[in-house]
Amino acid sequence: MVERARARSHEASRVKAGASWWTRRRTGRCAPDGDTKGNASSRSAWRRGRAPAALAVLTAGLLAFHRAVPNSVGRLGSLLEAFLPWLGLVVPVLLGLALLRRSATVLVALLLPVAAWTYLFGGLLLPEANSAAYEVVAVQHNVSDENPDPVGTARALAGAGPDLIALEELTPRALPVYEKALATDYPHHAVRGTVGLWSKHPLTGSRLLDIKPRGLTKTWSRGLRTVVRTPHGEIAAYVAHLPSVRVGAGGLASSRRDESAGLLGKAVAAEKLRSVILLGDLNSTVDDRGLAPLTSRMNAAERGFAFSFPAVFPVARIDQVMARSATVVHLRTLPATGSDHLPIAARITLG
Structure with missing residues (x-):
């Protein structure tokens, strides 16, 4: 009688442990191989920094399509274009934020404004060609x-x-x-x-x-x-x-x-x-x-x-x-x- 009770208790503990492991796996707190910390860090690196990543995309859009900003209200298009090279300062600010937050999403998104700024102004930084x-x-x-x-x-x-x-x-x-x-x-x-x-x-x-x-x-x-x-x-x-x-x-x-x-x-x-x-x-x-x-x-x-x-x-x-x-x-x-x-x-x- 006592042994049957112990067997039932042991089986209940095994079921509870299994359910707990499955719950942790579904919520990202446990990797299939048991590396719970590594899996969570990998996933969160891509989930962090969505707002800075959106700002990086917006900056790239303003650089690449500044002519699309209308001039009908306050000549906002011309105002933007007067200081257009300075939009590049957004990049180092967001880069520092990405490194601080360990956000892979922001790092990838920053490639867009870097490419746009380099296309528009990178040539101005080159040394003078032979005249x-x-x-x-x-x-x-x-x-x-x-x-x-x-x-x-x-x-x-x-x-x-x-x-x-x-x-x-x-x-x-x-x-x-x-x-x-x-x-x-x-x-x-x-x-x-x-x-x-x-x-x-x-x-x-x-x-x-x-x-x-x-x-x-x-x-x-x-x-x-x-x-x-x-x-x-x-x-x-x-x-x-x-x-x-x-x-x-x-x-x-x-x-x-x-x-x-x-x-x-x-x-x-x-x-x-x-x-x-x-x-x-x-x-x-x-x-x-x-x-x-x-x-x-x-x-x-x-x-x-x-x-x-x-x-x-x-x-x-x-x-x-x-x-x-x-x-x-x-x-x-x-x-x-x-x-x-x-x-x-x-x-x-x-x-």
């Missing part, structure tokens, strides 16, 4: 109408040894200073309104370029077109300063800039000379669709980010050197001057 024998070096700088040291600014720009120097925000008081400081090395120059071009080579056909947007009643002359007679042929040089933009509660206010960019684009399209160089403060990055009338007709830099604004902590390159039937092979920033912009220097291969 051809025929080239022009040009410097572009918004010198600021509040620059306290125009003499020092002029000397700094000339010290880079460019063939061309384009300046914006020239004031009647500062203009004679720049003319005198640059006269020795740059005997040829043309100024229209607040923009000017200094050249080592002769200039001809200089004229005002009308890029004034509608609604402006005050004097506004920010465009110049001239022809540079280089040893390698004639180049049509355009200097422009597009209207400023503002970021507020309603988004990006850029309608005047976009209108002025359209007028400038039409002028470039009508230019009869084959080689064209555009230098200026365009108040926008080349990724911004607001500059599409120009970027659709001209080449941007192949190498170099050259963030130029603001000078204290540059976050965007709104000063541009672009070309048609020529190649801007490299851009770099020069040391700060008395302006709130940094100067940029471009190496341009003709042909």
Whole structure:
């Protein structure tokens, strides 16, 4: 009698143990081979971090399809594109989070924004390619109408040894200073309104370029077109300063800039000379669709980010050197001057 009771008790214990093992296996706390800890860790590594993984996918989508972001409300598309390279900062943040949480899902998802960013901007990080024998070096700088040291600014720009120097925000008081400081090395120059071009080579056909947007009643002359007679042929040089933009509660206010960019684009399209160089403060990055009338007709830099604004902590390159039937092979920033912009220097291969 006692032995039968013991047998029944032993059998009940075996059934209970089996049920407990099966429950642990179904809930992921026990592997078939008994390695409960390893199996749980493997499964949770793929389950953790779903929200950061979704953020990585969203970042990749914004990089790859930024043109799909509408501009109808607050010009959000242009605002995104003005700071598009900085979306790459999401990657190291999420990478640190993935390592901290040991999330395989986030690590895999991060491949998408890395690939998108590399496709868009990776080429700008490459070293400068060997340039051809025929080239022009040009410097572009918004010198600021509040620059306290125009003499020092002029000397700094000339010290880079460019063939061309384009300046914006020239004031009647500062203009004679720049003319005198640059006269020795740059005997040829043309100024229209607040923009000017200094050249080592002769200039001809200089004229005002009308890029004034509608609604402006005050004097506004920010465009110049001239022809540079280089040893390698004639180049049509355009200097422009597009209207400023503002970021507020309603988004990006850029309608005047976009209108002025359209007028400038039409002028470039009508230019009869084959080689064209555009230098200026365009108040926008080349990724911004607001500059599409120009970027659709001209080449941007192949190498170099050259963030130029603001000078204290540059976050965007709104000063541009672009070309048609020529190649801007490299851009770099020069040391700060008395302006709130940094100067940029471009190496341009003709042909």
